Amino acid sequence: MTITEAEATTIGTPAERRATRGAWWVVFKQEAVELWVGGRAINLLILYSLLLGLMTFLLATNTELNLIPPKEMVFLTLLNTISFGVFIGMIVGADGISGERERGTLEVLLLTPASRRQLILGKLLASLTPWPAAFLISLPALIVVSQGDEVIGQALFLGATIGTALAIAFAGFGLLVSTWSNANKTSMFICLIVWLLLFMLTQLPGEVQKGDFGYFVQRINPMQATSEFMEKVLVNNRTFWERDEYLRSSVIAVVLVLFLLFVIAAPRLRLDAGRARRLRARWGSLSGMTLTVFLLFVLGAGPAMSLGRQLFQAEGWNLKVSLEETFLEVKTGDEVNFDTLLENNGSEDSPPVIMALNIIKLSGDVVDPEDWSPERTQHVDFVPAADQIRHSWTIEAILKGDYMVYLVAVPEPGEKASSHPISSPGLHLTVGAFQRLNPEGVLPVVIAVPLGVTLALLVLVRLRLRRLGQGVADASEDDDRVT
């Protein structure tokens, strides 16, 4: 029974329309002032910088972890930056509407000529403002852990693009939940649970993330997919377009959240969320539909490819071995994990196959593969027609140098006969020297810079509040500008 935006947007005179056109900008500025001057953004960023500094310190000083090559350290630091940076935006967004409801300030906002969409847009933009600040605060840490590696450029680009996309998705999600909720604690709790769920999946061991279900979850979880994508690009030297399927969920998340927020939720924004039973019922069916479309989209590629394989498969059995990685740069002491794919593109099942790993040094010295890999052969009973089997391999990078790693698939020959081994492409492995960061020299900078920046902001805000809070102001000075 509440009047909704659809009924309320019949704005009258052209003068009134002009007057309300820039309302989103007015709302954005005010929300940003309250967010930053009120101290909420500063407090969250101080916590963020402490957390980031601690994680970077542990990453760099732990005697086991600091064998991680610079590329991987940059990746991990960037992942933490994005994960915690977008969390701040989501928490701010979660307060956007339900907080106004709780404080009793929503009613007067709804009574202004500003449209619901303008209110939501202003609030969304304001809740995005902590993200660039969080990204800036993480720069010293990213630069230090990169140790001069050129990967820093790519990392900054990924942070600025994918990080911003995720910041929009998560802040928008927070705001979306907030429009449904009467109580702040409800919207905060829901957002926290969702974020923890998505974030925790990125922290699972690699083995758990494998398999059909593991890969499926990797692709539909925007945070996990982003993690996978950044790892492939930053650590495994993949190009953007080789692993673009991992970007799908992030893009879909942004589009979906913005659609739900501005097309569905904003026009129906009302004073009391609790009475919107019919709307919630619609939300339920709508969410179900969008989730179905989302899953179909994400899952669609696999069956389509399988169908294509069946249509173009060859007679008999036809084996092919492919590698996920073709170049890796690691440090001495690193454990290198990679997968191979054994495909049968034929119309019949293959005979039993032996998969064998070999490694040679490109500079000519002899390498004993037994020292590098505890398990160099794996057996396959058969590869079904038009199917594929994935194998995981592990190598210990024990010596500095340039190596070529490759696999051969040996089909079991018939009696008194031979067979034709099939070779995979090579994995060019560059093993760098053992390297340690200098915690005494650089890490204090990593921790001090973000802390210093946030503390300086905090002091400035406190000074302003103290000056304003001193009470009576001289009315003659009232022509000073509003800060």
Added chain:
Amino acid sequence: MERVEAVRPADTVRPGDTRPPVLVAEDLTMSYRGWTALHGLSFALRPGHVMGFLGPNGAGKTTSIRILTTILRPTSGRYFVDGISSDRPAQIRPRIGVLPETLGLPNQITGIEYITYFARLYGRRGDDARSHGLAMLEMVGLRERGRSLIRAYSHGMRQRLGIARALVNDPVVLFLDEPTLGLDPRGQQELLALLRDIAHQRSTGIILCSHALSEVEGVCDDVVILSSGHVVATGSVAEVLTKARREGPRRTALRLHVPAATVGKATRLLEALPGVAAVSRGSNDRQLEVELAAGPDEPGADDHRSTNWVLDALVDADIQVLSFEVEGSRLQDAFMELTEGARS
């Protein structure tokens, strides 16, 4: 744009007042899932008039206000603000100001920042928004505290800031929900005086929801009394009082205060007077309640003679009269009388 030509609910439009009403409600009804919260609310509010919305808790006051301020859509009926139909809520919003009962204010910004923000939301730009905000603060007596953080404001200052915010768009109708709640007596009087000034100087129509009947009586030109969603009385304060007395039991009583030392003498004197049915002690040791014998005719004329007679007798006996009140002459009596059914 649809305009009202001649909507004149007879209860609240008096002869001689030719200005068109700024707010007209026509048979507004609101139902929630089979339960009717408001039945057929109709009234008209003139520019510069203050109308009190009275009623016990749950009577439908807040529902009425939320309908009239475009937050809720009525199940049936319609209303007009400045001649604009309720079918066009987006055009109504720039013409109304609202001070909700729950006045949420941001603590970390100053009063002038807050008012300027709303001035900008209503389409004012740059210096114009700020200077208009300062004028609003000046009007509510907060200009000198405009640069103080809102968190340093007293409750009364916050209420005045809320009124300044509600006036920032120069509304033709101002809705105030319990504006004096929590204020001390001086704060209440100052706020009511401010409302009177706003109504008279700006010709703003004001709807005032309140439980404090004495303040409504003092400031309002008209009242609407609601009970269980039904309108039980509308009209000027005098008209509502007359209606309550007409519809109430034919009993005339006086409440008077005399010094404690003269209570006995006064009681004996009054009991001996012809036309006095009973004299009893009131709620304290200085109060007397005097019930007059009801006449067979219209009570008004008899009351008038009887009450003057009682007063004359006390003065002649040199008994100091500290206060003297005819029961039924106050809005509170009318309110109790008219809303009695809601409690039973």
